[in-house]
Amino acid sequence: MRCVIARFPFELTKSGVLESMRGVKPEEVTGESVVIGRRVYPVKQVGQVVTGQDRRDFTVREVVLAMTKLGFTCRGLPSRPDHDLDLDAVRHASAALGAPTAA
Secondary structure, three states, X not given: OEEEEOOEEEEOOHHHHHHHHOOXXXXXXXXXXXXXXXXXXXXXXXXXXXXXXXXXXXXXXXXXXXHHHOOOEEEOOOOOXXXXXXXXXXXXXXXXXXXXXXX
């Protein structure tokens, strides 16, 4: 399939992407991701490996569109934990530091 990523045309195939990503260790996913085989990769990592371009040269959207057209599953941003969990962490840190003393 022909697709344009960062103004450059690429002929990508599902089997070609699978072959390119074989043996590549997935980085930690902090944003959008692509499921390739049984592994979940950050979109920017996939784009860099498949195109050979620097991650700053293309957008997440370009890679997600290409991977979706090839039949890969793309996931959005990971869900944020509840606000209460963040508040519990602050309370725990405050308790560890101790209460302020009166001057």
